[in-house]
Amino acid sequence: MRLFLAVFALICVSAWAQSPHRDLYLYKGPDREKRLLEGAQKEKRAVVYTSLNLKDSVPIVQAFKKKYGVEIELWRSSSERVLQRALTEARAGRFAVDGFELNGPEMEALYREGLLEEFWSPQLVNIPAQAIPKHRHYVADRLNFFTIAYNTRLVKPDEVPNSYQDLLDPRWMGRLGLEASEVDWFGSMVKAMGETRGLEFFRKLALQKPQLRTGHTLMGGLVASGEIPLAASLYNHNAERLIVTGAPIKWKALTPTFGRPNAVAVAKRAERPYAALLFADFMLSLEGQRLIKERNRVPASNKVDSNLNDFPYQMIDPAVVIDEADKWEKLWSQIFLKGQAVKREGE
Secondary structure, eight states, rough: GGGGGTTTOOOOOGGGGTTHHHHTOOOOOOHHHHHHHHHHHHOOOEEEEESHHHHHHHHHHHHHHHHSSOOEEEEEOOHHHHHHHHHHHTTTTOHHHHHHHEEHHHHHHHTTTTEEEEOGGGGOOOOOOOOOOOOOOOOEEEEEEEEEEEEETTGGGSSSOOGGGGSSSSTTTTTTEEEETOOHHHHHHHHHHHHHHHHHHHHHHHHTEEEOOOOOOOOHHHHHHTSSEEEEEEEEEEEEEEEETOOOOEOOSSSOOOEEEEEEEEEOOOOSSHHHHHHHHHHSSSHHHHHHHHHHTTOOOOSSSSTSSSOEEEEHHHHHHHHHHHHHHHHHHHHHTTTTOOOOOOO
16 A cells, blocks of 8 residues: 555654653553543643544544543544654654544554554453454554445345355446455455455456445445445445435445454653543543444444444454555556556545
8 A cells, every 4th residue: 555655764763662651551550540530631632633534533522521621632634644644743753643543554554663652441351352453552443344235226135145256146247336445355355265266256346347436435325326236345334324314225244244443542652641541541431432333433342232343254454454555456456447546535
């Protein structure tokens, strides 16, 4: 993925090597909650960079402020731009950000550049193991699951695919939609199927002449309107948001179902570490997870009931997305884009 090409340009800066807040971030004492709250209220605010749109993120930070009396100042942009801004500021010796909430691959890039710190939270007990990387420098708070979605007026119940192979049925010729930047889903699917078999499947899928569009929200709208009867890859929360408005759309998880994590993290050189860690706690707590669910997003917690994650799934490994990005992007471009560059959606 080209968004990571900028990462190699930064060399390790000695100032990043050791966090002044590590003891705080890993503290497990019985007075932890009291200590965090008192420290955060003295700091009064935290600066968080996020890719979560303001329609969803603002109600969450308002609830946080109401509960703790601490402000969260958001800077919102695409995950790629958040990554670029954080790296640029760090290179200039400026550490304005206290915490992050953004896409897993960009979090992995921030970890590799030494901008995050490992942290502990009592809320981790409710987060599935596959949502926490081994290095523990970020934790998934919400998930984006790749599912199929279809227009219920145009696709009969007995026509709904039960497997990815069903997408190759002649009835779907020219009637499929495919998000144009699904490189990490594509790579994960090919690896799960076995590379030879997986690439063969996707080449056959390309022969179905899918309509490519950039953006899961756009794709969901096109399926709901009937312009595209069936989407081969759509975040199920995008479909769910349309379902609750009465739109004629349903989603279905096929095997394998892959999820892309969005995660929270604390900055290694945060100016306001107490407030940053308190915010991470809140996002992972049952209260924060329920707020995520109320926004028709997919909570990571096992303790928050949601049909949006009630099926077997695998997580896309952000490290694999980075390390093998060039390979999968090149293959995707060759198969679906006639060699053109991949254009990504805003979030």
